[in-house]
Amino acid sequence: MNNDIYVVIEHVREQVADISYIMLAAAHDLAQETGGEVVGVLLGNDAQALADNMVADKVLYGDDPALAEFSSDAYTKALAGLISENEPRAVFFGSTTIGTDVAGVLSARLDFPMVSSCLKIADGKVVSQICGGKIMAESELADMTTIITVIPGGYKPEEGQGGSPEVTPVSVNVADLKVTLREYIEPEVADVDITTENVLIAIGRGIQTEDNIELAEELAELMDGAVCASRPVVDQGWLPTPRMVGKSGQLVKPKLYLALGISGAPEHVEGMADAENIIAVNIDPGAPIFDIAKYGAEVDLFDLIDCLLEALEDA
Ligand SMILES: Cc1cc2nc3c(=O)[nH]c(=O)nc-3n(C[C@H](O)[C@H](O)[C@H](O)COP(=O)(O)OP(=O)(O)OC[C@H]3O[C@@H](n4cnc5c(N)ncnc54)[C@H](O)[C@@H]3O)c2cc1C
Known part of the structure; x- marks a missing residue:
């Protein structure tokens, strides 16, 4: 060796x-x-x-x-x-x-x-x-x-x-292969291409219900961004698959990634670790997302969304 x-x-x-x-x-x-x-x-x-x-x-x-x-x-x-x-x-x-x-x-x-x-x-x-x-x-x-x-x-x-x-x-030996690639199947076309957005409002299981997604959409509109999500949100059918960030989803590099109620599991981080500025909002101070965030707020995401909406609507 x-x-x-x-x-x-x-x-x-x-x-x-x-x-x-x-x-x-x-x-x-x-x-x-x-x-x-x-x-x-x-x-x-x-x-x-x-x-x-x-x-x-x-x-x-x-x-x-x-x-x-x-x-x-x-x-x-x-x-x-x-x-x-x-x-x-x-x-x-x-x-x-x-x-x-x-x-x-x-x-x-x-x-x-x-x-x-x-x-x-x-x-x-x-x-x-x-x-x-x-x-x-x-x-x-x-x-x-x-x-x-x-x-x-x-x-x-x-x-x-x-x-x-x-x-x-x-020289490499690749004789007698049993598996070969036959065709590339492009992923389904997204309503929004989250890979090109500068501002992403990312929601995780902390968003709690499908109805609450509206709050994130409102925030995204005021911040000129788009909503994306962790896998549990997509698995519930609350957002389409092309909005998922991570290992099984998209790789994103926005200027701002506002992670609301996302724990920061490695499979999620794989898709967003290179965002320019990560702001994590989580009620759990031990959530791993804080390890990679530039700024962190240990607060209830709903309290923060309320304040942000108010401030942005007044601006
Ligand atoms: C093979 C494989 C591939 C995977 N691929 C992906 C992938 O591509 N993308 C992906 O995201 N996941 C993927 N996963 C799943 C991944 O392991 C995690 O389960 C998932 O990322 C967790 O999502 P989450 O952070 O939204 O949920 P959780 O881990 O449940 O975290 C929810 C967070 O919300 C916080 N919270 C709750 N309520 C509030 C509140 N009111 N205010 C603020 N914070 C709150 C909690 O403290 C918690 O930290 C994959 C898993 C496997 C095994």
Whole structure:
């Protein structure tokens, strides 16, 4: 085993996902402890240019038509060969639909330990946010290649951007695949595109009833923004799916994200951690959303909405 930290670069439709840059930043912290290099692992087809703008010592690039789009089967096969041949100290995956699809399978197949939901590297330890953000767990690396899935919130994507690493082509084995991508199905068209809004009024389970959504809509109108929501609100059918923020929803980066009655579970934070200004409103002082918010108000959201509506209507 060597001391290098591998980062599996996630990209969709020719765009490197922010989680890849976040992982590169985390990998730098870990590599400082292990004394190894940060190595990006990029899989694709004619996708070498995606390696630009990465803060990595080098990038290993595996090219094959079967890797043109993500497929769990192709990625698992290609990475199993690469990781077992090179035996890095740790391999980072995004705690995303793509990353979790591959990381668990590789951990089982290669018999490597896995640490999930890493938020931060602190003093060489992996700090994970688990149980919906209610518990922080510290793990030390085992004495063998360790697989780590990373959640957003601990590093900014910009911390992993800006380099121009050397790209080394590597051969990957993706023969005899059982799963291939046949077609991309675009998500349903939204009434409002929350990914382009500057101001988002985000509501969570704390909004309590469907009727109360009207208050958030009123606020959004006065603030020239739109209403979005955490998953429980959408699961209840109170807002359409394209309004959902997070792992199973949209990735948003507004100038202002006003989170009303949202606890800040990792699956939600994944979709909004890079908002420019996060203001959290919650009656629970221990709610994890306060950890990533720029400003926090430990108040009843209905009291705050009343005051805000009054102030904005008078303005
Ligand atoms: C595979 C998977 C994918 C997921 N994908 C997503 C996703 O994409 N997006 C997503 O959001 N979630 C997702 N989830 C769910 C996620 O784990 C959380 O359950 C969810 O984000 C919690 O939503 P919430 O914060 O609205 O509710 P809760 O966690 O119940 O929090 C409600 C908060 O409201 C506060 N509150 C209550 N009343 C008031 C009041 N009057 N004033 C102020 N504060 C109040 C409470 O203190 C609490 O903190 C996913 C889960 C899984 C397992």
